[in-house]
Amino acid sequence: MSFSVAEAASAYVQGGRRTGFSASNDGTKAGIKPHSFSPSSGDCIIFGLVATNSSSNPQIEAGYVRCNGGPGLDGMCDDVMFVETITSAGFQCYVHGGFSQGVAHRFRLERPYNGSPTEIAYVADDIATESVGGLGGELIHWAWGEATPNNTCTNGWGGSATFRNWQKLTYGSGYTDISGSAYNNCWTVGSPNANKEWNVSH
């Protein structure tokens, strides 16, 4: 399977690996070990998992965020594990505890059952946190690094993380390993090694 980018949202700098669209994308999980965060002033670096549809709304993301001044992601989340949802009502970010660089946690996004429009985020210790509706049908999953708006490829920001054991859930089949397709947009995206680890860095 090959992919092409039909349209990129130029205001955001996101790079990582992604699945294709499928109605059997019932969930995804991965361990993420953040190594470094160097956001530009007022902005944030994120490493996380994402589930969304073909219009990128609604969207749910779970991961780590660290900012460099400013009010934090959605005015709330900075230096924390987080869940952010994007809906027609805007952006919502919930804080879910601190983290340390070099320490991995598992993040998981799942529908409660095949065909459900609800996608639930599980953070760190597999506790169900926030969810978002409107994600029935075909979904795409991303495992990525992200620099918030106002960042460009060249204005001095950076960050790196390792993803491990990225998997996809299909009800009836359970979780299976996936490698997806690399999406490089200012980020350097590695390929899974023998330990099922790959890096995202800038």
Added chain:
Amino acid sequence: MFPTDSRRAARLLVMAAVVLGVAGGTAWTAWSSTSGSEEISRSTKSPTGVVETRGEVGQADSAADAVKTTTAGLDQGVFEDVYVGTSPNTWDRQGPWFHARLTPEEGSPAIPVGLWEADLAQGAIAERLANGEPNLANVIVGSTISADRAADVSEPEWGGSGDVQAGQAFSARSRADSELIKSALETLERFPLANTQVRVLHALDPALMVTADVKTPKDIDGIVSAIREGLLGNPSAFEGLYLRIDAPDVGPLVISSVAYRSGVGRLWIAPGFDEFVDIPHGGGAPVVRDDD
């Protein structure tokens, strides 16, 4: 909102909590290439970093008591219904669950004031029921906040529960509302705003509700974060803020709300004006398609 020194201090608080977690036997371990397949550790919850001083909060005798005490400090009639019940779905985290149904608001803003007040209520109720539990997300494990909308608009539903340290006290509690309002209005005078209105709500400690107008959308270019920090202080003196700025011919231009006790920030920006708002947010995933 956090200058470097304060951010470092907040980060140290988080790090201290992590260290305490290790000392307390919590398994904070990094994976290694030779570790087993289950490389993920369990996590002790940490504070959000907005703790100013720890305060003693009067504990409620029951959830109903906590709801009654909390909503008495909010706008009357803002909720059609509000209570602490059970988790709505089997797949949700099970435990006490905050439910609120909002009274419809004029214009149906994307972030209704009632939604923010529900966020405040959820956190304050959790605080009043904490009874020694250090993490408010273990007191109220989730929330469902809903509102009726016009017939042609799908009914939204919000909710969640941030991992927030119990016992936060916000310094504005020591000042009279009139003084807080005067101070906020003086802060707003530093910015190109008109028709500024400020109210103070008391789910528990004071929270600010602010509305203002600008002459043109470009007037908010790069200053929304400064308005927020000017109003809240650093660290925040308030347990929440609702800030709505309108512009002629646009209506609501930006709405930013935060409720520190429930651990949620919300942000809505009128379509086409994202570049003027300097509060960072995640981006929608790039629109891609499969070739095959």
